[in-house]
Amino acid sequence: xxxxxxxxxxxxxxxxxxxxxxxxxxxxxxxxxxxxxxxxxxxxxxxxxxxxxxxxxxxxxxxxxxxxxxxxxxxxxxxxxxxxxxxxxxxxxxxxxxxxxxxxxxxxxxxxxxxxxxxxxxxxxxxxxxxxxxxxxxxxxxxxxxxxxx
Amino acid sequence: xxxxxxxxxxxxxxxxxxxxxxxxxxxxxxxxxxxxxxxxxxxxxxxxxxxxxxxxxxxxxxxxxxxxxxxxxxxxxxxxxxxxxxxxxxxxxxxxxxxxxxxxxxxxxxxxxxxxxxxxxxxxxxxxxxxxxxxxxxxxxxxxxxxxxx
Amino acid sequence: xxxxxxxxxxxxxxxxxxxxxxxxxxxxxxxxxxxxxxxxxxxxxxxxxxxxxxxxxxxxxxxxxxxxxxxxxxxxx
Amino acid sequence: xxxxxxxxxxxxxxxxxxxxxxxxxxxxxxxxxxxxxxxxxxxxxxxxxxxxxxxxxxxxxxxxxxxxxxxxxxxxx
Numbered sequence: 001x002x003x004x005x006x007x008x009x010x011x012x013x014x015x016x017x018x019x020x021x022x023x024x025x026x027x028x029x030x031x032x033x034x035x036x037x038x039x040x041x042x043x044x045x046x047x048x049x050x051x052x053x054x055x056x057x058x059x060x061x062x063x064x065x066x067x068x069x070x071x072x073x074x075x076x077x078x079x080x081x082x083x084x085x086x087x088x089x090x091x092x093x094x095x096x097x098x099x100x101x102x103x104x105x106x107x108x109x110x111x112x113x114x115x116x117x118x119x120x121x122x123x124x125x126x127x128x129x130x131x132x133x134x135x136x137x138x139x140x141x142x143x144x145x146x147x148x149x150x
Numbered sequence: 151x152x153x154x155x156x157x158x159x160x161x162x163x164x165x166x167x168x169x170x171x172x173x174x175x176x177x178x179x180x181x182x183x184x185x186x187x188x189x190x191x192x193x194x195x196x197x198x199x200x201x202x203x204x205x206x207x208x209x210x211x212x213x214x215x216x217x218x219x220x221x222x223x224x225x226x227x228x229x230x231x232x233x234x235x236x237x238x239x240x241x242x243x244x245x246x247x248x249x250x251x252x253x254x255x256x257x258x259x260x261x262x263x264x265x266x267x268x269x270x271x272x273x274x275x276x277x278x279x280x281x282x283x284x285x286x287x288x289x290x291x292x293x294x295x296x297x298x299x300x
Numbered sequence: 301x302x303x304x305x306x307x308x309x310x311x312x313x314x315x316x317x318x319x320x321x322x323x324x325x326x327x328x329x330x331x332x333x334x335x336x337x338x339x340x341x342x343x344x345x346x347x348x349x350x351x352x353x354x355x356x357x358x359x360x361x362x363x364x365x366x367x368x369x370x371x372x373x374x375x376x377x
Numbered sequence: 378x379x380x381x382x383x384x385x386x387x388x389x390x391x392x393x394x395x396x397x398x399x400x401x402x403x404x405x406x407x408x409x410x411x412x413x414x415x416x417x418x419x420x421x422x423x424x425x426x427x428x429x430x431x432x433x434x435x436x437x438x439x440x441x442x443x444x445x446x447x448x449x450x451x452x453x454x
Binding site: 144 | 163164166167175176177178179180181182183184185186187188189190191192193226227242243254255256257258259260263264267294295296297298
Binding site for chain 2: 369
């Protein structure tokens with residue numbers, strides 16, 4: 001289980017390969033890896049977005065993410081899990097968040113990956129301030145349920 | 151949408167980076183990428199497994215996978231989707247299948263990725279023959295529901 | 301009419317052939333194709349059937365030139 | 378007792394401060410901390426509260442040395 005907050009852009013595929021190289025690559029029990037990458041779009045709620053600044057609460061953010069991963073490990077049969085989250089200034093196309101879950105079985109991996117992502121969205125202390133195309137700044141009021149047109 | 155059957159080992163992270171490099175990397179509308187990697191374990195149904203041979207039905211396998219991706223595109227709002235599946239001789243730790251879904255929203259990406267994986271498990275013509283530690287060969291009778299101890 | 305029959309995986313092994321080329325007369329279903337090709341073998345209980353690479357019921361009619369396939373439950377992924 | 382109060386995101390901006398150091402007497406809840414630190418401001422309707430980096434109800438009691446934080450709904454991921 002690992003939680004990383006990073007202030008610079010990251011390549012999720014390089015992060016995953018490096019993380020797996022430490023010990024997961026040698027395991028012969030992994031049957032399922034479920035991954036989610038959240039990326040910055042150039043639109044939100046009908047407006048064009050040029051960039052955003054992600055604020056967090058150092059200490060509490062890591063603590064809450066650790067609890068979420070532990071929750072997942074307690075609910076499903078997992079081998080390992082990882083969350084990487086950007087903070088600071090972010091621009092369209094850049095990854096914001098990576099969630100990874102390794103398990104022997106796909107059901108556990110799928111369920112846990114989604115659980116972690118939804119828990120992160122509702123509980124991890126991060127706040128997005130968007131810079132719109134018209135140069136106005138606006139705080140994102142709350143996270144959506146994750147579907148088109150809702 | 152793309153379906154690839156491959157006879158040699160593949161690195162899913164390299165495949166993803168190459169696939170995204172063709173045009174997805176330039177899109178500013180991707181907010182969510184949901185990925186699943188199925189890997190060969192060295193155990194199944196309580197027995198040690200040394201390797202397996204994956205048979206398929208050339209033509210029908212691709213046709214059914216294309217239909218599954220089209221089904222997913224019709225049910226959710228997706229930007230693109232990809233399936234890569236190994237055939238032939240496979241050994242523990244090697245990736246068997248990669249499913250990738252790109253969308254603007256996480257709900258659509260998560261739902262579609264899982265749908266594609268479950269549909270593949272129940273409809274795509276692949277058959278696994280396991281080589282056990284005791285040198286016996288056995289055809290896998292049917293796919294499990296994807297959870298530990300079931 | 302001419303029908304190509306294909307077998308896969310454990311079904312192929314138990315039958316001992318990977319394909320048949322049948323020359324048949326009259327209207328016939330997938331089940332009829334199985335019977336013509338394997339007169340001494342019951343239809344395997346869990347076997348699936350496809351015509352021209354699409355899943356079909358065993359009572360689906362076949363046409364000249366069709367490729368009919370029989371195979372066990374799939375186990376990919 | 379001494380309480381550190383922290384504010385984040387839009388709440389920090391609307392209050393105009395990122396933190397307060399309060400010296401308080403007597404038993405106090407998180408809501409009491411808000412009132413002491415912001416006597417002229419109602420508790421923002423959707424604001425969340427944490428004590429020592431765990432979420433708490435606003436009626437949770439605070440202790441000497443606690444870090445109390447107030448912030449709007451989270452929007453990460």
